[in-house]
Amino acid sequence: GSGVLAPRAEEKSTSSSCRSSRESRSRSSSKDARREMFALLLALSSSSSSLCKKDPFFGVLEREAPSTSSSVVYIDACRSGEVVKTVAAGLESSEERARALTEIGAVWYRADERWQRYWPSTSRLPESFALRVYPRPKRYREGCAVDWSARVLHVDAAYLIVDKPAMLPTQADNGNAVECVAACAARGLDDVGILRPAHRLDAVVSGCCCLARNQKALRAFQDWLDKGKVTKVYEAVVRGGCPLPPGGTVVEHDMLVPSTYADRRRFDDLFGPGPRLLRRDADDRGFDRKAWKRCSLVVEDAVVLPVAAAAAAEEQEDNPNPEV
DSSP, X not given: XXXXXXXXXXXXXXXXXXXXXXXXXXXXXXXXHHHHHHHHHHHHHHHHHHHHHHOTTIIIIITSOOSOOOSOEEEEEEETTOHHHHHHHHHTOOHHHHHHHHHHTOEEEXXXXXXXEOOTTTOOOXXXXXXXXXXXXXXXXXXXXXXXXXXXXXXOSSEEXXXXXXXXXXXXXXXXXXXXXXXXXXXXXXXXOOOEESSOOOTTOXXXXXXXXXXXXXXXXXXXXHTTOOOOOOOOOOSSSOSSOOSSEEEEEEEEOOOSHHHHHHHHHHHOSSOOEEESSOOOTTSOGGGEEEEEEEEOOOOOOHHHHHHXXXXXXXXXXXXX
């Protein structure tokens, strides 16, 4: 999966260049395509192995399994200065693992009636507080193991645009705040300051990702999104043919994007975090009407990839009887 979705270095500016690029790739034999894929997978495996040796969390989080099967654990009482000890006791794990969870951003504390992520070096804790711990944080080592200086597409005082690698989320999740585009780019580049995702791409998607360098730039970009001034163009490989006819086919739909705290809490309770609710026509369902955004999906082009057909034919030739 990671090899197929690995990012491409070149940019495709027009549909004609996209088609010519596909045609040149399709002329390759299936064996060459397989060799290239295996080489890419080997490179990813090597980089992941070397990263594991440098990864301060790998030895503990990957090898010491948590004793609980829960995805989140709540601890009612903790005192300042005893976070690691309290987490270790609550999870019945070693203090080394508990410390790794605090450093990766998997521990939250409740203060002033709201949950905040706990950072050992910067969080100012009250005397007593509750904890929320994610004992099994998702890891994205492969996506982090890239040369970020080679992925900078544009930089100015307001924005940093990078070629996001596949298998890396755009922003932090509840259990992991250090393996995401914004955090990895900030660590891998010099003098960029604090970076804020101006929009989101799914973890498996590679391509242009805009990071704002200040709050003013972030608000401006999000205003462009709200007014439909930003267009995302995707290139994807689908199995079984394109489900929509190409050539400018437009599919209009509404997407629920909760903006208020109350709406986000209600949305997470109903559907879980992450996914967006799509409907042909908006249905308030008790949410703020402004939370529904009108979207347009346009299918620009669809091309059959002969490499996939050639691979299937070669497999049939090698084994004409699939039951053998």
